[in-house]
Amino acid sequence: MWADLYEQTNGLRGPHLFSPTFSSPVNFTEIASILQGARDAPGSTKLNFFRAYVEGREDYDLARRFLETEDLSASHIEATLLRAFDPERGHYGKNAGLIVNGGLQWSHEVHERLAPHAEALRATVSGTITIDVTLFIGSYGATPFGAHIDDSTHRTIIFNLGPGLKKLNIWSREGIEAQFGPVRNIIDTAKIHIAPDNYSLPPGHAFVLPSDEFHIAYNNDVSTAATFVLEHVSELHLAERELTLLRRELHERAPGSAIWQMTIARLAEMGRLRSSSNGNLRYAPPTKSVGMQSLQPQSVIRIDQRWPVIVEQVGSLAVVYARGRHFIADRISRAVLGLIDDGHVTVRDFLEVYVADGGDLTTGLRAIEFLLSARGAVVE
Known part of the structure; x- marks a missing residue:
């Protein structure tokens, strides 16, 4: 399936709305596992991976309160999300929601679930890739940074688990830059002269997002989307990540030698390993x-x-x-x-x-x- 989708969408560049022939790689059971894992993880730095919004404004404490007080069990997670993020009567205010980045780090179960999908993608995609999951939960309307482009190395597939409809507007990057110059986001989309292409993503459907075109997503009703993010990782980023992870320990074990004598290519190869x-x-x-x-x-x-x-x-x-x-x-x-x-x-x-x-x-x-x-x- 991934090989066919890759070919149909010009290397997962999209835009492409489809009804998948397989269930989402991440469903509500896995979402409960991610949220429970984040709740149980020690320390407060985990909250750096959460972004929360209420009535169009960022709320810096919502994620902590949500993790500490809500029933995140697999049997109740759907009801919890519906109640907590009801657009009118939600516990955290009107039009509230959460974005959860780096979901893989908190759930072994999600690793198990994604393993066969990752294997299929490795067989399809050339170059070095990494795969992650981002969750978009609630009825927050749109994020306050407006129409934007993502990193050009990303390929993004959105699976809408529902129950609400998710809508997306996509503008040509060429058209936006002709009007505004080389920008990365437009907060007031009413100022954009060109018309967007509009997409509606019903529950049970998926969408290949053109990450390097300007886009904005709307959650006006409560919906939960599990987003599959594939990143083409450059040699430099591989080397940088590996240096960050190894430098202190290797320097302590072999001061003045091993880590500082490595080339970028060597560090990148270790990052691939x-x-x-x-x-x-x-x-x-x-x-x-x-x-x-x-x-x-x-x-x-x-x-x-x-x-x-x-x-x-x-x-x-x-x-x-x-x-x-x-x-x-x-x-x-x-x-x-x-x-x-x-x-x-x-x-x-x-x-x-x-x-x-x-x-x-x-x-x-x-x-x-x-x-x-x-x-x-x-x-x-």
């Missing part, structure tokens, strides 16, 4: 709590073959990637390589080889804990 270990999904899943005290010498550690564990040498160190996360060891141990090659090993055999290879027992246990907590391996 990290992404590959997570099936090209943009964010790693939430870590899993591991009861190391329950492990027995005969316990079997098995690699989840859907999510490859990848080892990369960096100077004298080894970076182990699993599900978009990393673990740095003093060397590429035969124990780790053997586990990757064979797909399974007992705890006893892993630690014996790890120590015999010059590693210490504590680091070997940490390597096991990393693989299990990152969800790159399971215990049988």
Whole structure:
């Protein structure tokens, strides 16, 4: 299906309204999982991924109140959203709503749901891609920044789960720039001289959005849209992300050497390895709590073959990637390589080889804990 859609829409550039032959990659059960995961995640920085609106204005506290007070269970999530964001009687005010970015980071279930779609897209799309989910929830009308263009590297597919209708207006970028010059958004759309193309997205339908054309979406009734965002990632962005994730730890382990001697191409390749270990999904899943005290010498550690564990040498160190996360060891141990090659090993055999290879027992246990907590391996 993705290959056909890719061809029909000029590489997912759109615009293209369609009734999908498969259900949305993310439904209300997965939305409940994302919101519950965000609620349970520690710290307040998670709120940076939320944007909330009431009567056309941004509300900086709505997301916190919503997560802390609402029933986010899968069995009640649809009723919760209808009640909370009713355009006239909603708990947070008239025409309220939420935009949730980076939904993948809070739900292992959504990772599982998206994995086959990501695999199909990897087989279809050339270059390095990452995939994420953004949620648009409520009856907030339109966002206050008006008609706008997105990053030209993005390809966006909107799945309207309903129950309300979602409407979109799209203006030619060429026409907008002929009137206003090289701008990225027009707040007052009434000032635009050219007429937009209008699209109505009923529940159960999907829309390939032309991200680099000017557009605005309207939620006048309560609707929930799960938006599939595919990003073509440049070499520079891959390198920048990888440097951000590795530099402190590698600098502490090998000061003045490994990380600062890498080329952009080398860092970009490591970024690709990290992404590959997570099936090209943009964010790693939430870590899993591991009861190391329950492990027995005969316990079997098995690699989840859907999510490859990848080892990369960096100077004298080894970076182990699993599900978009990393673990740095003093060397590429035969124990780790053997586990990757064979797909399974007992705890006893892993630690014996790890120590015999010059590693210490504590680091070997940490390597096991990393693989299990990152969800790159399971215990049988």
